[in-house]
Amino acid sequence: MPTNTPPQPYNVLGTELQTCSCNPMTGFYRDGLCRTDGDDQGKHTVCVIMTEAFLAFSKQRGNDLSTPHPEWEFPGLKAGDKWCLCAMRWVEAYEAGCAPQVVLEATHEYTLEFATLAQLKQHAYVA
Numbered sequence: 001m002p003t004n005t006p007p008q009p010y011n012v013l014g015t016e017l018q019t020c021s022c023n024p025m026t027g028f029y030r031d032g033l034c035r036t037d038g039d040d041q042g043k044h045t046v047c048v049i050m051t052e053a054f055l056a057f058s059k060q061r062g063n064d065l066s067t068p069h070p071e072w073e074f075p076g077l078k079a080g081d082k083w084c085l086c087a088m089r090w091v092e093a094y095e096a097g098c099a100p101q102v103v104l105e106a107t108h109e110y111t112l113e114f115a116t117l118a119q120l121k122q123h124a125y126v127a
Contacts, residue, residue: 009035010109012117020047020106021082024075034084034108042086043114047106049125050081054100057093082106087114094119101125 009017022032026047028040034047048054050065055077058065065083068076077083082103091114093099102123111120 009033011105012107012109012111012120013104014109015105017108018103018105020084020103024077024081024083025073026082026084028084030073034106036108036110043088043110044084045087045108045111046085046090046115046120047103048083048085048090048100049103050077050079050083051098051100052079053098054093055079057096057098058089061089061092063089087111091115094123099123 011017017033017035019032020026020034025032026044027033028036028042028044034045036043036045055066065077068074085100087110090099090102090111094115100123102120103125104120107120
C-alpha cells in the first residue's frame, strides 16, 4: 500500500540517519536532520561540530556562520555547535586543511557524491 511518507534517509555508514542537532535546530528543513532533496540546492548533508578555525575559514569565504539571521531561522554558530553543513563547503575546508569533525551517523549518504567515506572518517567525531 503506497504511503505519502518519504523514504527513510540513510547515513554514510548505510544505517538510519541520526539527528544532528536540535539545539541549535539545524537541517535544511530545520528538523534536526541533515536530510536533502531537490529543494536543497546547497546540499546541507554533513553533520559537523563547529570549530573557531572553520568558522573563520567560512567567514573568509563569504559565508559568515557566526552572525545570527533570525529571518532565516539562523541562530549564529559558535565552536562546539553541531550543524548540517553544505557538502561542498566541507570539501573546500577539507582541501584547505581546516575541515571540522564529522558526525558520521548523522551525515546523509548523499555526501558521498562529494567526499569519500575515507575522507569523512579522517575527520570523524568519536563521542
